[in-house]
Amino acid sequence: MRITASSTGEEIKDLALSIHQLVNKLPLTMRTQKSMGVRIEEGQVLDYHYTGPILEKVMKEGVKSGDIPESGPYKGIPVVVVPLIEGDEVIAAIGVVDITKGIYSDIMEITKRPQSLKSKKEELR
Numbered sequence: 857m858r859i860t861a862s863s864t865g866e867e868i869k870d871l872a873l874s875i876h877q878l879v880n881k882l883p884l885t886m887r888t889q890k891s892m893g894v895r896i897e898e899g900q901v902l903d904y905h906y907t908g909p910i911l912e913k914v915m916k917e918g919v920k921s922g923d924i925p926e927s928g929p930y931k932g933i934p935v936v937v938v939p940l941i942e943g944d945e946v947i948a949a950i951g952v953v954d955i956t957k958g959i960y961s962d963i964m965e966i967t968k969r970p971q972s973l974k975s976k977k978e979e980l981r
Contacts, residue, residue, distance in 0.1 A: 859940065861889035861947040865904035868948070869894055873901070875950060883930070883953035885937075887911050889946060895929070910937045914949040 859868060868886055876884040876896045887893025887907050895906040908928045914921050914937040922936045930953045937951035 859888070859948060861945065862891055863888045863948070864891045865894045865901075865906065869901055869904075872896055872950070873899070875952075879952050883955060885911055885930075885935075885951045885953070886948060887915070888948045889915060893948075908935075908951070910935050911949045911951055913937070914939050914951075915946055918946045 895903040940948040
């Protein structure tokens with residue numbers, strides 16, 4: 857599979873569905889720089905020509921964004937969107953919609969593993 861800045865929603869579907877499964881089927885959106893993308897919920901692609909305000913923001917700025925959209929189907933729901941960068945170019949953006957109203961993000965922060973014992977021993981030297 858090769859993802860480019862002009863890959864279509866149909867071409868990025870398999871990667872997006874895999875990530876959707878990885879995040880326990882939280883709603884997922886993804887688009888590329890030059891093409892609209894996908895909107896996925898409950899294991900199904902709902903839209904092959906999707907974009908959203910936070911996807912657009914991340915495509916433009918090239919940095920991760922945790923924000924709450926003011927428009928679109930996920931208006932008022934926290935999302936986390938990251939850029940997919942190749943070289944110096946943002947070629948895509950991938951977003952997870954936190955329908956748990958932030959609990960998912962909080963759990964990810966709370967459950968970060970502590971530094972390994974080996975690393976702690978090395979620091980003490």
